[in-house]
Amino acid sequence: MVAVLTRIFGLQNIELAEDVVQDAFAKALKEWTYAIPENPAGWLMTVAKNKAIDTVRRQRYQKEFAADVAPLLKSEYTVQPVIDKLFMETEIQDSQLRMIFACCHPALNEMEQIALTLKTCSGFSIDEIARALLSNNEAIKKRLQRARQFIADEKLQFDIPLGDDLKTRLDTVLNVLYLLFNEGYNSGSKETLIRKELCEEAIRLSVLVTENKFTSYPKSFSLVALMSLLASRFDARLDENGEIILLQDQNRSKWNYDLINTGLNYLNKSAEGDEICEYHIEAAIVAQHSMADNFEETDWNQILELYNVLVQINPSPVVSLNRAIVVGKLKGTAVALKVIQSIDGIDKLIEKNYQFPATLGELYSQLFNYKEAKSYFEKAILLTNSPAEKKLLQKKMNNLLNIEKQ
Secondary structure (H helix, E strand, C coil), rough: CHHHHHHCHHHHHHHHHHHHHHHHHHHHHHHHHCCCCCHHHHHHHHHHHHHHHHHHHHHHCCCCCCCCCHHCCCCCCHHHHHHHCCCHHHHHHHHHHHHHHCCCCCCCCCHHHHHHHHHHHCCCCCHHHHHCCCCCHHHHHHHHHHHHHHHHHHCCCCCCCHHHHHHHHHHHHHHHHHHHHHHHHHCCCCCCCCCCCHHHHHHHHHHHHHHHCCCCCCCHHHHHHHHHHCCCHHHHEEECCCCCCCEEEHHHHCHHHHHHHHHHHHHHHCCCCCCCCCCHHHHHHHHHHHCCCCEEEEEEEHHHHHHHHHHCCCCCCHHHHHHHHHHHHHHCHHHHHHHHCCCCCCHHCCCCCCHHHHHHHHHHHHCCCCHHHHHHHHHHHCCCCHHHHHHHHHHHHHHHHHHCCC
């Protein structure tokens, strides 16, 4: 709704668009007290459209609306037809894509681009944006304020860029969509580990990117492939009590093989051209797991080769950690520990990111060093906010305690 309204009002009037949407939701809260309409989304869109028509009619001589539709909004006779057209399904999808690219304007710094897009296009809360960007709430609020002020002052256009400008923005757009998917796949929410609606939204928006002739690059297809392959595991990742089931223990009959095939098809499409990005490699890694009939038949040699490429493209500590786990599958736990200990800044990472002490705890338990394992598990529990992850780590600690008692 915000995307379509911004298509009408212009990006410089984004707060006006948000006000109209809030009015529509306020009206819903009042009128849906006794009965929710059969098509809630359609009801909201209709209310927002009517509010937009009223707003334009009241303010068409005072405000500067979107440059390409402003002339058509000056006439009483063209206001409603123009706005009706922009609320059609095809225009809605195009407006959403435009909004993503508009928010990822290169005149803003990358963190401001990502924060603005997550807030405006995906409805992230300040808390969720701060978690995604490893920042704090006050810093995110300031970034959003600066971004919106800059948009208003510079009157940025609400267009999908072309040529080199498109390539400049596309990487950030894909990064935003990946962050949106990750928040759904491993949610920081206290209610659930998986927020399917966020993953579905990320996939839907990513598919829109692949369907636009200006943005259908191999990297775009590879991101859809990665998301689809990961999303195929949803029904196998949690048990009936909402507790995490690790990959090696998952019932693969619960995997969604239609989604796996979709992911593999997108991965094949992404192979066109000579460009390889991190999404290509990550999708190929997940594909290796998806094609194995069971955990024991996983091709760890192939996965290690892929990680060797990924660590060159994206030499992040988390990638190095995951590579070390694969090394352990092939060369033993002691070797994996040495690889982890060689990661740059490992001491600080252990104190900040739960994945590092959680992995070390698992590796030390495999070496029967239960004291060291328990220490790392305790640290990991303190660092994660996810109840499901805390439960899993606590379960591992309890297993160690039971072994010690025996």
